[in-house]
Amino acid sequence: MEHKQQEMVRFEKAQGGQFRWVAVTALLLAIGAILHLVTPNVGGVTPNWTIAMYCIAINLTRPSLGQAAGIGLVAGAVNIPTSKSAFPYGNLASELVGALICAAIVNSAVNFTVGRFNFRPAVCALISTLGSGFTFITILKLVLSLPMTVYLYAMVPVVLAVAAVNTIITQLLYFPAQKLFAAKGGQ
Template identity: 45%
Template sequence: MSKPVAEQVIIGKMSRTKEISVVAFLIAIGAVLRMFSPAILGITPNFVIAMYCLSILLLRPKMSMALGIGIVAGAVSMIFSKSPIPYLNLVTEPAGALACALVAGYLPELSLRNYSFKPSVATLIGTLVSGTLYVVLNFRLALNLPVSAMQAAFVGVVIPVSVINMVIAQALYAPVKKFLYR
């Protein structure tokens, strides 16, 4: 006698409910870490970006779902933002999520002895897109600050946060993937 459809497990694929739970859980972890993490040399890591990139890398969603992940992450980031213009996250996070999804979906596998480096590249690109867009929108359009202020923010904040997120996603990818697909 076969199991009911609801109890059948498809190897390598999660149910929609489990996918949504993974995204919600990871974004919530990112929000809590962002809220309580101290600044490191004046920079607060953006754990929300690292976690939505990780969820995109684990689930490999269609672009529409990646966009949804970015919108949810943007809304959550807005709540915990330390920025003078928090609603910009509703634009920057979806852009970062789409960039991450494009890299995750279309970049050939980058691995060394079965160890994938795609998580670090996809998270780096996603964070750079989100951060760069945030700096441009915030500094140039909203606050009308000079280009030198944008450059300083990019070099002093966006690049270090991108590297931190890259390390976080790379370190968590294999163990979380193993846990989810066991």
């Protein structure tokens, strides 16, 4: 009988890597794109899953403003084919604005905790969605020459509603994502 020597395998906690933020962001943006594509609107309002996902990614990975600009441009490009808008290319500018706002909040010294509860993801989602949404509807108004009444009474309320929904979604999804990220060797 032949005696085989057993090979010893040693597992260490994942250490991540220099570009781990790219993998985390890509995964979350892909999830956001799929949800953006399949989620129906309710009363003209659809959560912007892409913003929710890049807010989670930015909160988890804390990228620089330059990296956040890249995240925003990729998010905008991903949104173009899945957009339900009359002018999907506005997503490039609006998601860039949203991602930069989110990164600025994340990298600020402002404390968003109450006790042990961190509200930073909700604050990021709210302000980023408002920034992105108002950028988008302003571009849409200008490109399509829409009347101010449509802008004020049809588009602004939708942005406010989406911001409210995104705030809740992002806060709720952040904690499981954070636990998964921490379990896999993240920050």
